[in-house]
Amino acid sequence: MDVTSVQAVLDELGRLTAGRPVMQIMEVCGTHTVSLFRSGVKSMLPAGVRLLSGPGCPVCVTSQGYIDAACDLAGRQGVTVCTYGDMVRVPGRLGSLAERRGQGGHVVVVYSTRDALRYAAAHPAEQVVFLAVGFETTAPATAAAVLEARRLGLANFTVLTAHKLVVPAMLALLAEGQVPIRGFLCPGHVSVIIGAAAYEPIVRQFAKPCVVAGFEPPQMLQGILHIARQVAAGQACVENVYGVAVSARGNPAALKLLEEAFAISDAVWRAIGVIPASGLELRAELADFDAARRFDLDLSANDEAPGCLCGQVIQGKVTPADCPLFGQACTPMHAIGPCMVSSEGTCAAWYKYGEK
């Protein structure tokens, strides 16, 4: 898309929203949040369109109890915690993994579950725990690792799972009804796995337009435009402007892996609480690879630091600027909540890109 067609999209968006109440569109995915800022799309939208960030940053939705359990593990003798980079700086009540590492705890940043498996195989004397967080995007890799560990008979490898499902969280937000959302910009990566048809329940139950988009600026603009057209026409359906990567039914191989390793469970979301059937737990026959069970961990705690509004931010109820801590007590250097730490966190994006 060249600059003229970008302008054409913006002009149409302007016409569709002029003289109407502000159209609130939720971008569910943290990668969208960051890309919308980084590409400048956010700065170009007409005043009649407002983007709200949703519960789609994997680190931000992870409960306090989970972070604390991970830090607890990292401090134990003979235990090595393998994690994706995002988790390292997230503050818990026991400090962060980065602080644990500074105190001599074993924390290894990995880029894939394969790296964690390889580490476990190479260090048989250590108990290796992989922090399995994220949505349907990262869950298939966790599934593959656990199944591989079972095949190899790796006795020192476990995963601490906090995988979450996107659609149940969107439904829960709508059911609660506190945030007026006119439509959803649906996540590209997650949709590659689950398929565009997965958003049908949102259309059926709540009549909200759902448009799947990739992360290139023209894609995101197209997605927003398609939502606005539906809203203006009083319609609601699932559309997919990311057809090059996303099919209606998703990735069958990845879905099969999920099915093989996980069962759907209730899950604790930071500050939101338990959302029924919104998470993944290891199937009973894989319980040997469950770190919570092997190390007898309690993951139930779910309170936030006093004054921190991360829980409200990830539901679109407030913007980071509404939080009294934002940019004052809470900055990337001294983050109080996870939204300021994660590279995909809404507060970090607002801070980094100077949004006030």
Next chain:
Amino acid sequence: MTGHSPIANRKSQIENRILLAHGGGGELTRQLLAERIVPKLSNALLAPLTDSALLDLPSGRICLTTDAYVVQPVEFPGGDIGRLAVCGTVNDLAVCGARPHALSLALVLEEGLELALLDRVIDSIAAAAKEAGVVVATGDTKVVERQRGDGLTITTAGVGPLREGVQLGMERVRAGDVILVTGRIAEHGLAVMSAREGLKFSTAIRSDVAPLVSLIESMLAAGGAGVKFLRDPTRGGLACVLADLAEGAKLAVEVEESAVPISAAVLHTAEMLGLDPLTIANEGKCVAVVASDAADAVLAACRSHPLGACAAIIGRLVESPVPLVELITRIGGRRIVQRPYGEELPRIC
């Protein structure tokens, strides 16, 4: 090794590595220096091996700088710690307008370091020094116990006389001046990260580590007093230099994203890892602030130099009540660029 007894094998394994005794100041130390280090760096200043080197410098203003180098892995695509230790220090002199003259070299070796690796690093230091036109005039070597070092760390200091007539400084920067970068950004940081983390998809990315002495010399020759400020965007990347510039000059910086030179491989790898290329380190690039009437000449001088072929004018300084860096994005949007706040970590998905 075929035919050697296990004892002989063990012995040769020991002989091929740094021992604590190499740092003891005795015969082994002398041997290490005399056989593996001094001959490779040989020059008239170093040769006497006196306690300090005697330099003949012109009278006038002298620049002095020092830097410590720690990098894992020690060897990475496009360079190694030795090349880095020479180029980093030489470039710090060059961007201040100095003509690099001599370096000091302090090596801290960890017990057990392979001598073959040390040899390669010293060769690389010698080659980079030659390329940069400096000599290693003095040095020191220490050995630390196993697990107490990082394999091999290097500290270099450099001196050089300020070039005649050159006046560089943020205080000379004015609204209307343009910002130029001498080549594609973010290559060093991504090359090292890829090597460290074994990211197989990005093996095509090589560090840009290089001495900028002759490139800067030709820029200064072409632009004269029109060249107002130079800095090498190392740690913190381009974002850090631009933020410093805005703050120091009390002007807004406007940068066109589409004008910033970057390779497709770097752009996509950074995207995949969730990193902003503007915040990733460079070791062979220079950012210049140039008066607008000198811009074409400086750009042409860059482009005719092998290290500046991809140079581009990326933005300008403008009057503003808020001295911020603003990026005009590829699709015409705007965003603020801030100094990165520390360790940038790859994201999850």
